[in-house]
Amino acid sequence: MATLSQSTPAYTITPTTNNWLATYNTFIEEADFNRVGWAATTIIVQGCILTPAFLLIMFMYGGGDWQLLTANLSFLLVLVPVLSAMSVKYILPAFAFSTLLHLALILMDIL
Structure with missing residues (x-):
């Protein structure tokens, strides 16, 4: 005769991995829900704080043309994933x- 109820184990084992990679992956999965906010924040910080600060420091302390090119390309490095609606x-x-x-370019110009 068959049983009417299913037996469940008395305990369940959940793996507890507290390394930084598992924490980062969990954060990324949860942050993907607010992707537009994260994208806007990165563009605002990049375009309104980091790039003007770098340009001010570079023109005050005399940076090279290669620094301007590097800063512009790194700005595009952020802009391309945002505009292509990546995760x-x-x-x-x-x-x-x-x-x-x-920050490395700013420190290089100051020092």
């Missing part, structure tokens, strides 16, 4: 790389 998975690493590049 936050691609926008945030491009923004992080561009931010590091801008």
